[in-house]
Amino acid sequence: xADINEQSVKIKTIAIIGGTGKEGRGLxxxxxxxxxxxxxxxxxxxxxxxxxxxxxxxxxxxxxxxxMDNLEAVAAGDLIVxxxxxAAHRPMLETIKPGLSGKILVDVTVPLVPxxxxxxxxxxxxxxxxxxxxxxxxxxxxxxxxxxxSYENLLHEEKVECDILVCGKTKAAREAVLGLIKDxxxxxxxxxxxxxxxxxxxxxxxxxGINKQYGVQSxxxxxxxxxxxx
Amino acid sequence: xADINEQSVKIKTIAIIGGTGKEGRGLxxxxxxxxxxxxxxxxxxxxxxxxxxxxxxxxxxxxxxxxMDNLEAVAAGDLIVxxxxxAAHRPMLETIKPGLSGKILVDVTVPLVPxxxxxxxxxxxxxxxxxxxxxxxxxxxxxxxxxxxSYENLLHEEKVECDILVCGKTKAAREAVLGLIKDxxxxxxxxxxxxxxxxxxxxxxxxxGINKQYGVQSxxxxxxxxxxxx
Numbered sequence: 001x002a003d004i005n006e007q008s009v010k011i012k013t014i015a016i017i018g019g020t021g022k023e024g025r026g027l028x029x030x031x032x033x034x035x036x037x038x039x040x041x042x043x044x045x046x047x048x049x050x051x052x053x054x055x056x057x058x059x060x061x062x063x064x065x066x067x068m069d070n071l072e073a074v075a076a077g078d079l080i081v082x083x084x085x086x087a088a089h090r091p092m093l094e095t096i097k098p099g100l101s102g103k104i105l106v107d108v109t110v111p112l113v114p115x116x117x118x119x120x121x122x123x124x125x126x127x128x129x130x131x132x133x134x135x136x137x138x139x140x141x142x143x144x145x146x147x148x149x150s151y152e153n154l155l156h157e158e159k160v161e162c163d164i165l166v167c168g169k170t171k172a173a174r175e176a177v178l179g180l181i182k183d184x185x186x187x188x189x190x191x192x193x194x195x196x197x198x199x200x201x202x203x204x205x206x207x208x209g210i211n212k213q214y215g216v217q218s219x220x221x222x223x224x225x226x227x228x229x230x
Numbered sequence: 231x232a233d234i235n236e237q238s239v240k241i242k243t244i245a246i247i248g249g250t251g252k253e254g255r256g257l258x259x260x261x262x263x264x265x266x267x268x269x270x271x272x273x274x275x276x277x278x279x280x281x282x283x284x285x286x287x288x289x290x291x292x293x294x295x296x297x298m299d300n301l302e303a304v305a306a307g308d309l310i311v312x313x314x315x316x317a318a319h320r321p322m323l324e325t326i327k328p329g330l331s332g333k334i335l336v337d338v339t340v341p342l343v344p345x346x347x348x349x350x351x352x353x354x355x356x357x358x359x360x361x362x363x364x365x366x367x368x369x370x371x372x373x374x375x376x377x378x379x380s381y382e383n384l385l386h387e388e389k390v391e392c393d394i395l396v397c398g399k400t401k402a403a404r405e406a407v408l409g410l411i412k413d414x415x416x417x418x419x420x421x422x423x424x425x426x427x428x429x430x431x432x433x434x435x436x437x438x439g440i441n442k443q444y445g446v447q448s449x450x451x452x453x454x455x456x457x458x459x460x
Contacts, residue, residue, distance in 0.1 A: 219455040
């Protein structure tokens with residue numbers, strides 16, 4: 001993982017595995033606009049291509065986006081984002097692991113356990129991101145991010161009110177992802193080591209509970225007591 | 231715990247164990263002003279009395295506050311708040327348990343493990359609050375709250391920017407504590423079952439890390455996407 005630990009990580013192409021889902025499409029839309037080449041990965045190429053057509057048709061879309069099957073997408077990406085339901089997390093990671101060597105894997109997964117999705121229930125590894133790192137071993141560096149944001153907030157150009165907390169083993173990898181967040185027009189904060197991902201993943205259950213109890217669509221969080229550019 | 235599960239919990243006297251610390255003094259100041267009778271508990275009566283003198287001397291203080299030793303304080307309180315360092319958590323809870331039967335115990339403890347206080351490290355029970363409930367068994371109902379707020383924000387009358395997330399087994403107990411939060415001039419949100427306290431306690435480590443990295447004194451969090459009275 002020598003590359004990841006260097007001060008700057010050059011990312012030109014971002015592959016989004018599970019990119020046909022709402023979250024993936026929202027991230028793709030924003031990163032394309034920021035000038036990144038985005039690859040939408042899916043188990044079925046046709047689905048990836050359909051998602052690409054949809055992204056290209058979004059109001060204000062500009063940039064470059066392509067559809068590939070997951071393994072091709074992983075090979076093409078300088079950095080890989082995984083946005084899939086928790087049930088598919090382990091098998092998908094085991095499938096794509098060979099192509100991830102030396103790359104950053106951004107894990108967006110929240111380990112929700114239906115039907116009690118408002119109750120924090122972590123896997124034995126401690127969190128989905130820690131489980132991903134356990135599966136990856138030394139071959140890729142996992143960074144956790146984007147778990148608290150609602151996809152509705154990504155697919156248009158309005159300002160997003162929810163901040164993004166970024167956890168990962170090294171500061172260099174966290175900073176690479178913080179750069180992508182800024183380029184997507186979002187606000188991110190360095191939330192420390194990967195062990196802290198339990199907080200960020202679990203926060204999603206609390207926010208789902210707040211949505212239900214207070215009758216709102218997409219509650220989020222914002223860090224206070226800091227200086228902000230906005 | 232029949233009383234706690236009823237719709238309304240009448241609280242007139244609040245006992246703060248470890249109330250001689252900064253956090254306890256800040257809460258006492260605000261609850262006194264709101265008309266609650268507050269008891270500051272300490273292992274040594276003289277220390278409790280010294281803290282009471284200090285609270286009474288704060289700018290704008292009004293209300294009723296008394297110092298007692300911990301066991302007397304627990305007996306006098308309709309609701310008990312515990313604000314002590316994690317190292318003293320288990321022995322203190324075992325000491326005061328006999329007096330807590332049928333009462334709500336508000337646990338403010340964050341299980342920080344020096345020197346790595348910016349890394350989330352939970353006890354085997356899952357969180358300090360879950361550990362407290364394990365110790366209490368059926369004798370008291372634990373509610374977790376106030377872990378993310380800085381004491382500096384409590385000891386004056388300015389608006390506090392950090393929201394408070396409240397976890398606990400029953401909605402009735404959470405609502406009783408949400409009422410106290412509102413009366414203290416703060417904003418609280420129902421964050422669901424006690425299992426979710428891992429998120430709120432762990433968030434403190436993330437906020438300490440943000441303070442260090444971004445050079446601020448007291449970062450906090452605010453829930454977004456909800457309607458607020460302020």
